[in-house]
Amino acid sequence: MSTDHHTPPQVPDARGYFGRFGGRFIPEALVAAVEQVADEYEKAKADPAFAAELDGLLKDYTGRPSALTDVRRFSELAGGARVLLKREDLNHTGSHKINNVLGQALLTRRMGKTRVIAETGAGQHGVATATACALFGLDCTIYMGEVDTQRQALNVARMRMLGAEVIAVKSGSRTLKDAINEAFRDWVANVDSTHYLFGTVAGPHPFPMMVRDFHRVIGIEARAQVLDRVGRLPDAVVACVGGGSNAMGIFHEFIPDSGVRLIGCEAAGEGVDTPRHAATLTKGSPGVLHGARSYMLQDEDGQTIESHSISAGLDYPGIGPEHSWLKDTGRAEYRPVTDDQAMQALLQLSRTEGIIPAIESAHALAGALELGRELGPDAVILVNLSGRGDKDMHTAAEYFGLLDDPGRDPGAPSDRAITTDADEKLGK
Amino acid sequence: MSTESKLSAALAAARAENRAALIGYLPAGFPSVDGGIKAVRALVEGGCDAVEIGLPHSDPVLDGPTIQTADDIALRGGIRIADVLRTVREVASAVDAPVLVMTYWNPVDHYGTERFAADLAAAGGAGCILPDLPVEESEEWRTAAAKHGLDTVFVVAPSNRDERLARITAVGSGFVYAAAVMGVTGTRTQVGHQAEDLVKRTRATTDLPVCVGLGVSTPDQAAEVAAFADGVIVGSAFVQRLLDAAGDEEAGLAAVRALASELAAGVRRR
Numbered sequence: 001m002s003t004d005h006h007t008p009p010q011v012p013d014a015r016g017y018f019g020r021f022g023g024r025f026i027p028e029a030l031v032a033a034v035e036q037v038a039d040e041y042e043k044a045k046a047d048p049a050f051a052a053e054l055d056g057l058l059k060d061y062t063g064r065p066s067a068l069t070d071v072r073r074f075s076e077l078a079g080g081a082r083v084l085l086k087r088e089d090l091n092h093t094g095s096h097k098i099n100n101v102l103g104q105a106l107l108t109r110r111m112g113k114t115r116v117i118a119e120t121g122a123g124q125h126g127v128a129t130a131t132a133c134a135l136f137g138l139d140c141t142i143y144m145g146e147v148d149t150q151r152q153a154l155n156v157a158r159m160r161m162l163g164a165e166v167i168a169v170k171s172g173s174r175t176l177k178d179a180i181n182e183a184f185r186d187w188v189a190n191v192d193s194t195h196y197l198f199g200t201v202a203g204p205h206p207f208p209m210m211v212r213d214f215h216r217v218i219g220i221e222a223r224a225q226v227l228d229r230v231g232r233l234p235d236a237v238v239a240c241v242g243g244g245s246n247a248m249g250i251f252h253e254f255i256p257d258s259g260v261r262l263i264g265c266e267a268a269g270e271g272v273d274t275p276r277h278a279a280t281l282t283k284g285s286p287g288v289l290h291g292a293r294s295y296m297l298q299d300e301d302g303q304t305i306e307s308h309s310i311s312a313g314l315d316y317p318g319i320g321p322e323h324s325w326l327k328d329t330g331r332a333e334y335r336p337v338t339d340d341q342a343m344q345a346l347l348q349l350s351r352t353e354g355i356i357p358a359i360e361s362a363h364a365l366a367g368a369l370e371l372g373r374e375l376g377p378d379a380v381i382l383v384n385l386s387g388r389g390d391k392d393m394h395t396a397a398e399y400f401g402l403l404d405d406p407g408r409d410p411g412a413p414s415d416r417a418i419t420t421d422a423d424e425k426l427g428k
Numbered sequence: 429m430s431t432e433s434k435l436s437a438a439l440a441a442a443r444a445e446n447r448a449a450l451i452g453y454l455p456a457g458f459p460s461v462d463g464g465i466k467a468v469r470a471l472v473e474g475g476c477d478a479v480e481i482g483l484p485h486s487d488p489v490l491d492g493p494t495i496q497t498a499d500d501i502a503l504r505g506g507i508r509i510a511d512v513l514r515t516v517r518e519v520a521s522a523v524d525a526p527v528l529v530m531t532y533w534n535p536v537d538h539y540g541t542e543r544f545a546a547d548l549a550a551a552g553g554a555g556c557i558l559p560d561l562p563v564e565e566s567e568e569w570r571t572a573a574a575k576h577g578l579d580t581v582f583v584v585a586p587s588n589r590d591e592r593l594a595r596i597t598a599v600g601s602g603f604v605y606a607a608a609v610m611g612v613t614g615t616r617t618q619v620g621h622q623a624e625d626l627v628k629r630t631r632a633t634t635d636l637p638v639c640v641g642l643g644v645s646t647p648d649q650a651a652e653v654a655a656f657a658d659g660v661i662v663g664s665a666f667v668q669r670l671l672d673a674a675g676d677e678e679a680g681l682a683a684v685r686a687l688a689s690e691l692a693a694g695v696r697r698r
């Protein structure tokens with residue numbers, strides 16, 4: 001396997017297209033603002049001072065490079081394949097989202113804008129945005145579906161602690177899709193003062209490209225770390241896909257490595273044969289949602305179908321256009337992972353390694369368990385652990401029955417002690 | 429277009445009377461498909477020179493709460509594109525005023541560009557307004573629309589620079605929809621001060637009539653806009669009348685008709 005002469009593909013084109021996907025489907029009111037973002041980003045890319053400032057923040061504020069962890073006990077559950085975790089959960093604020101946020105926050109300052117808005121599902125992008133706004137002294141408003149404000153309540157408190165205004169969106173499915181709609185409505189009305197700090201590799205050009213670029217650091221670091229640790233490239237790189245930013249970030253550097261399989265795990269909710277899932281690439285069709293052409297969940301009339309996932313960050317009926325392109329070209333594969341599979345994987349990593357992952361990231365772990373059993377013990381699998389699970393303890397506690405009933409003697413032993421196949425396999 | 433389109437003729441007729449045209453908007457399927465057909469007819473009976481029928485969408489990113497609510501009611505009532513086309517057909521066969529469809533792009537894209545243009549023309553529709561389809565992405569639609577004799581009305585915004593205005597108006601037809609304010613649909617207490625400037629800058633690029641919408645809801649505002657624009661577009665205020673009638677169909681239709689005639693008087697004020 002060749003490890004040098006490394007040039008990832010030059011996409012998108014000047015109009016923001018990855019093959020037939022992408023583009024810019026936006027109202028005229030936003031054209032000037034989106035063009036400004038694109039122009040400023042091009043200027044910033046050519047400015048060594050921008051790169052230096054961002055690198056400094058990634059190192060001293062975020063804590064990059066993030067670690068690469070061999071998870072040997074977890075690997076036993078994955079058919080003995082060697083599983084390596086790229087630890088984006090160890091970044092400041094607890095997920096990969098901060099990489100993109102710091103880049104766009106610097107861009108906001110360059111554009112002379114004083115206010116930032118963002119959408120958030122799991123709350124991790126909202127927390128990262130609120131964090132950067134505190135750091136740079138910017139006004140911050142976060143839109144979050146009402147359902148998500150409940151299941152990720154801890155992150156709502158974090159955002160408010162950091163000085164952001166959090167608006168619970170009550171329209172539509174009251175999840176990420178509707179938070180994005182509401183953020184666009186705000187942007188149209190306040191575009192002079194406000195930057196829309198979009199949180200994933202979807203949206204109108206240049207967002208899919210720019211957000212990917214800000215996350216490329218994940219794959220660049222991980223590729224070098226794996227080569228250094230293992231002495232060869234991994235057989236597969238696995239990541240969860242909501243909008244697709246952590247996956248694009250880790251995939252991108254590996255795209256020219258044709259021997260490395262790229263596998264995205266999308267949320268299958270209660271199953272892809274039920275109506276309650278968020279498996280956009282498995283079950284969707286091409287359409288235009290939130291400013292770009294990509295796969296999406298839609299009915300016969302082009303109305304968006306509401307998605308479902310236990311994971312707020314993956315509960316989205318769209319996907320970034322570059323993933324649609326990678327799917328169509330066959331360079332990447334996308335697999336559905338159910339709520340139950342993800343929750344089992346979450347428990348298994350917690351019990352075998354002492355690492356509690358985000359439910360989003362647990363989808364990638366479930367994918368790695370399955371893949372490891374397919375590939376066998378000689379395989380090396382790199383997994384992007386996109387975030388940590390603190391925010392998900394409410395959901396996990398409900399799912400597994402982890403908390404004692406109120407009024408119960410706190411000293412009494414839990415009668416709902418959970419065992420997992422991990423416990424059995426590891427002879428507990 | 430070689431012969432003057434129905435839409436251009438309606439706007440020219442208003443101009444010949446030395447006044448601005450009145451254009452009314454309501455979503456199809458609201459409060460029901462048949463109720464919506466009656467409501468759009470009431471717009472014309474009250475004095476609208478042209479009507480826009482909205483195709484309700486699951487993700488109305490450019491609409492404020494009023495039209496969001498109406499779209500939601502229509503979608504929960506099970507509205508399909510076929511019902512929207514039936515609405516166009518029944519209105520177009522009952523009134524002389526041109527009937528436009530206003531829709532987000534994805535439903536048209538998914539239905540099939542050519543098929544939608546053909547079916548809309550067959551239903552007697554005069555054209556389309558596609559507020560999230562910028563000129564750069566619009567060629568396929570414009571080709572299909574032209575083939576079927578449909579006008580394509582583009583929206584321009586206060587944030588558009590003059591070069592971009594010229595680029596948009598060069599490919600639009602029927603009229604140019606000038607957004608009075610930066611923002612989503614909904615009634616506002618004041619017509620934005622940016623509207624007059626935008627109309628002036630747009631006129632410098634085209635001979636097409638320039639009509640102003642977004643936030644216009646009262647006869648006074650209609651009169652104010654009519655003084656500097658070729659047409660006045662009103663949507664949310666009509667939707668609000670129907671919402672206020674809360675299911676009393678006759679009351680809702682009467683309120684729509686009454687508002688249309690007050691606005692029609694507004695655009696004729698000197």
Ligand SMILES: Cc1ncc(COP(=O)(O)O)c(C=O)c1O
Nearest residue numbers: 124242243244245246313386387
């Ligand atoms: C930890 C974590 N991983 C993944 C995601 C999904 O987003 P993306 O697919 O853009 O990486 C989120 C989004 O909220 C997240 O918080």
